[in-house]
Amino acid sequence: MKPEQFVNALNEQGISLNEKQKEQFAEYFQILVEWNQKINLTAITSEHDVYLKHFYDSISAAFYHNFTGNLTICDVGAGAGFPSIPLKICFPDLNITIVDSLQKRIHFLNQLAAQLSLKNVTFHHDRAENFGKNKQFRETxxxxxxxxxxxMSVLSELCLPLTRKNGVFLAMKGQHADAEINDAQNAITILGGDLDTIHTFQLPEENSERSIILIHKNRKTPRKYPRKPGLPNKSPIT
Known part of the structure; x- marks a missing residue:
């Protein structure tokens, strides 16, 4: 997907980019490729693939849920900034918090935000299990x-404790999302969520399957969750 195709594809979804935003995406691509030579951020480095599989794919969350206004967003395990930084570029009023367990990635993200002149974006070097126990951020x-x-059975324990009551946990998945949801249903319920919708679509050009899973947080998460770092992955809630 070339940059102009990316802009047109977003237009078709009702998302219009101005010149500044187009420049931010172009600069994001350049910074990503430069940093990727120093630290391992992504295996995807061609302009065509970054615009399609990282930028467009990240923004697809906004095709199925409203991201306008000064919403507070927490991106768990953002890596090189996906999906929250592309969403922030498209919707500048968002207040973004990113938590990632690798200090090198947090350093990259700090530099990225500074170079793209992004405001109201904060980064935290932490395990999601510890971050979800922090009273400053829990259910906010x-x-x-x-x-x-x-x-999903693991991700729900990392994300639902951070979601405020009446907020939304949004998981971006590839194929086989239905099977993951079936395995995670009990965990989602225990953690205070209820499955709303699974939106399944194909990524343009390559036609690979993607799913956007929307879970509404209707009840407070029991205090014991999330459990200690590593335990959700080792022993998911069943």
Missing amino acids: FDIVISRAVAR
């Missing part, structure tokens, strides 16, 4: 989002 975010981090 309008939307908690995560892309390609862990299977």
